[in-house]
Amino acid sequence: MTYTFVIQVDRKPGLSDPEGATTARALHDLGFTGVEHVSFGRTITIDIDAENSDDALATVESMCAKLLANPVIEHYTIEANS
Numbered sequence: 784m785t786y787t788f789v790i791q792v793d794r795k796p797g798l799s800d801p802e803g804a805t806t807a808r809a810l811h812d813l814g815f816t817g818v819e820h821v822s823f824g825r826t827i828t829i830d831i832d833a834e835n836s837d838d839a840l841a842t843v844e845s846m847c848a849k850l851l852a853n854p855v856i857e858h859y860t861i862e863a864n865s
Contacts, residue, residue, distance in 0.1 A: 785832050786839035787864040792852045793824035827851055828864075836863065 794800050800822050807821040829846070833839035843861055852859040 784835075785830055786836055788829050788831070788840070788843045789862045789864055790827040790829065790843065790847060790851060790859055791824060791862075792827065792847075792857050792859045794822065795856055795858050798856050 802823045803821040806823070807818055810818045810821065829843060831839050831842055833842060840861065840863065847859050847861065848854065
């Protein structure tokens with residue numbers, strides 16, 4: 784059976800986000816003065832074939848730990864989609 788997961792990867796709180804800071808400054812320069820904070824992350828969608836949903840989730844968690852997220856500076860959430 785095929786299972787779909789959506790992984791959201793973001794920087795851990797308190798770490799610099801140069802892309803977000805640059806974008807926030809650019810938005811201010813364009814007149815969007817109400818912008819207080821901008822942060823960038825990644826959304827990854829994975830379709831995986833597995834025996835059951837528990838096996839599929841365990842595989843996706845392993846993928847995140849080994850490749851998809853840097854545990855030193857990022858955290859991630861995994862959401863199962865039907």
